[in-house]
Each structure stands twice: as structure tokens, then as C-alpha cells.
Amino acid sequence: MSNTIIDRQPEIIKSKILRALESNDLSVQFSDSLDNEMILNMGPQHPATHGVLRLLLSLDGETVMKCVPELGYLHRGYEKLAEASTFHEFIPHTDRLDYLQPMANNVAYTLAVEKLIKLEIPDRAKYIRTIIAELARIQSHLLAIGALLMDVGAVTPFLWAIREREKILDLWDLICGARFTNTYTRIGGTAQDISEEIIDGIKKFIKEFYGNLKECRDLVERNKIFIIRTEGIGYLEPKAVIDIGLTGPLVRAAGIEQDLRKDDPYLIYDRLNFDIPVYDDSDALARYYVRVEEMIQSARIVEQCIEQIPAGPHNALNSKKVLPAKQKVYTKMEELINDFMIINFGINPPKGESYGAIESSKGELGFYIISDGSGYPFRMKIRSPSFSNLQGLPEMMKGCFISDTVVIIGSVDPVMGEADK
């Protein structure tokens, strides 16, 4: 299998990829490695790789000796595109980064831009953003654990998780009119306010969610097959977890309490009461538990936000940076001019650099923006958690079976749209 793919490429590349596959410990342990070794190409079109992830596995029998991930099959050049679009124009592109939780990407991007232009947003907008960011976390974790369970052979919990996820998509439909690519936040606030009807819908969803999640958990958590397939699989030492730069649930499953919501609170997280679940085992099972507990904490956060949410405007008052309401653009001269200027020339942030990050469901999602004073960013770097989490794969896969690779990928929960940018 390996020959057909590697042979087509020029000599130099062939040697480079093969050199990466060869390892020192492999040749030490097996003197006749040519007899035992086989190279298996997994992906990019493989249902268990969660997108277009390609893995080159070097096998000894059924054991994985070395794994080399190949990225770039979904590379769309968003960082180059960002340099050619105004700060508002880039918001729809962020939906396509981590497409399992577009709302959280919108929030992360607009927060980073607001930090650059030093714009304070009203309280109501902060609460709305916290609610949608936490619902997005539930949305993403539901798919993550659903897919992990389906990868180990349990189909029912996957369907039940998707059923819950469907309700969140319906809520997105009410909030912004789109189910999948939301583009809901704007610089300085949100596109629309949320109505009482939506708040009732969220309340109803959260109320049912605790019971439905428990139903799901009862199915799997005492299931012997699930525990045998995940316990001790994909183990990574806490020291290695820090060294490889993993963030998010992978770090918290290794016994390290690290969460930007507590370490460097953004939005209104410092006013809320919630816990950070931490487990010590650092394997696929611990990661499953961290994600499940995080969903419960997210539901708690949403409940508190709905209780505390104040009335008031949902957009900041700054006519040079914030898009005016559409009705006013059509009827008032001043707003029409401001709208024209923002759309055509951008918001012109001051010269300088800024980094804003949030704790998304996968880890630290950050935007490093360099501005030269024009309406377009001079350089924008997306710090995507999936990309750096994937770097842990080679270490986690050493010595596991081929069937475990699927579980390990599921426990890392990469989204290739974000990893490949």
C-alpha cells in the first residue's frame, strides 16, 4: 500500500517521508525489521479519522511502532485570506474553522478584535456570548463522545447524543437564523438580540439535558466492553502532555488544572460559579469523563447566565467600529454613512499587536492579530487547539493496536477544518 503513494512523488520527498517513519528504537528492537515491518497508510479518506487526517503507521504485526500524521488536506489558506478581508468580513470564515462549534469561534474572534481596538461591550452582549459559547461546548462535546462511543461499537449513545445536538442546532436557528454556519457575533456585540422565546427554549433544553445525558451515561459507563476498550489506551505522561503543548480536555484528563476561563477570565466567567473537572489517568476513559463532566458544568453556567442576564442594548455604542442597526441604515443619513465607511474601509484599529484567546471545547483557541493601522489585518495567526492536540498522536500511539488507533483519534477529538486552517 505504501509503495503506490510514495513512489509517485519525487525522490527527495520519498526519502524525507521514509526518514520520518524510521526510528532508532525500532531498528534496535528488531534486527530483521524488513521481515516484520509493514507500512500502513490510513486516511485521508477513512471514516474513523474524523475528517481528512492521514496517518502513516509503521506496524509490527498488529502493533503500531511509529505513527506519522500528515496534515494539509483541508488547507484553505485562511490566514492569507484574512490579510485580504476587513475585520468584519472574516467573521463568516471563522465558522469554517471548527465547524462543530461555529458559535465559539465567532466569540473567540470578535473578542480578540475587541481586545485589539480596546472596545468594551455591554453586559447583555457578554451574557449572550457566554450562553452561546457554553452551548457550543455542549454541542461539540456531544459529538466528540458520541463519535468515540460509536468508534468502540456502541451506536445507540451516538444517536442519543445527536438527538440532543439537534436541539442545540434548532436553538441556533432561532437565535441567528442559521443552523450550521452561524456568523452570529459582530464586533461590539451580536447581530441580533435574543428574545424571551429563545430564553425559554434554552431553559427547556437545559432542564431536559441533565436527564438525557444521564440516560446516555447509564448505557455506557458500566459497560465492560467500553471500559476495556478505553482504559489505559492512549496514555500520555503529564510531563509529556505539557511538553507537547496540549490544551483543553487532554490536559485536564492528565491531572493538570488548566483552564483559561479560570486562569485569565474573559467575558463574565469571574462572576459565575462552576468547577473544572480534572482526572488523573490521562487515557481515553479519563478524557471521556472530563468531557461529560464539562457538559454538566456548561449547563450550570448557562442556567446561571439565564438567571442573571440584564436588560439593555446588545451592541456597544461606537459608531466608528460597530455596525449600526439595519433599520437605521435605511432611514437615517448618519448611520448610512457609518455603515458605508465600516463596510468599505474597515474599522482601522490602532497600530500594534494583540492576542486574544478563549477556552474552546478543544483547548486554547486564540487569534494573534498584527495591525498596521489600515482596515485589514497585517497578519493574523490562528492558534487552533486541534492542530497542537494532534501533535500528541505519535506519542500516544506508540505500542498500541491498530484497532486502538481509532479510539485514540476519537479521544483527541480533532476537527480538521481547524487543524488545517
Next chain:
Amino acid sequence: MTEERILVLKSKLSSFKIELIDVNGTPGVIIPKENLLEVCKILKNDNELSFDQLVDAIGVDRFTKKDRFEVIYNLRSVRYKDRLFIKVKVDANEPNSPSLVPIWGSANWYEREAYDMVGVEFTDHPDLRRMYMPEDFEYHPLRKDFPLMGIPGSLPLPNK
């Protein structure tokens, strides 16, 4: 980062020619290329600094005559829960910088990405392949002289 931590940082690095900067509320240090490895070892291993996690490397093309490129490293401390940026300036005549893989393992992929996108070569990097673009691609797309629409013919299309 608190004021005290910045003072500690200043005193620990006083023997090097470094420059303290402020990245919109987060502190940063500009380090000369020659001292990069030594300073980074102190940043990671010193108990009072303890920046043990490297979470990103950013390659920038400033498009200036002198010091055209810049690599920005994003560091986090697990113990003190704060952040520090490191900047290294790289001239276009010799676009290379020492690799930080021996200090932080995560630099591996981040530096591969920066090499792919901006074209800064990291010396002593164990596996400097391109991250996203195909290996036989000649250009570095995030350089300012690379057009947004791409260069025709630079990516071979499959034969019909």
C-alpha cells in the same frame, strides 16, 4: 503576568541584551538570535519563571529591508498561569533561526508550520518538512510578495 513576575524576569535575564515589550497587556521579550537557546533554557528551567508550555509559534513577514522576518513564540506557565511572548528577528539574507525543539517538544510542528508559511529555516530541527503545502511547492504563501490568487502552475494538477 504580575508586576513582581516581570521584575523577576528582568533580573534573571539581566546579563543578556534583551528588550521588554508589551503586547497589548501581555509582556514580551525580544531576544537576539545568538542568545535565544540560552535565554529559553532559563525561561523554562528556572523555578521562579517556569514557562514550561510552548503553545504557538508565529512566523511574520514584516517586508522591511532589515530584519524582514520575525518569529513570535507564545509561552504559558502551568504553575503561575500566565503568558509570555518571545520575539526573534530574522534577516532576509540568512533566513534562519535556532530551533527550540530541544527545549520544548511542541516547537516541532509549530516551526514546521512557520517554515512552510513564511520560509524561515530552523537550524537543527529534527524533521523540517512542510506542514500544509506539498513538499515540491517552491513558494512560501504567507510572504507578502506571494499574490493572494496564487502563482499559476505552481501546483501541478493531476493528468486527465
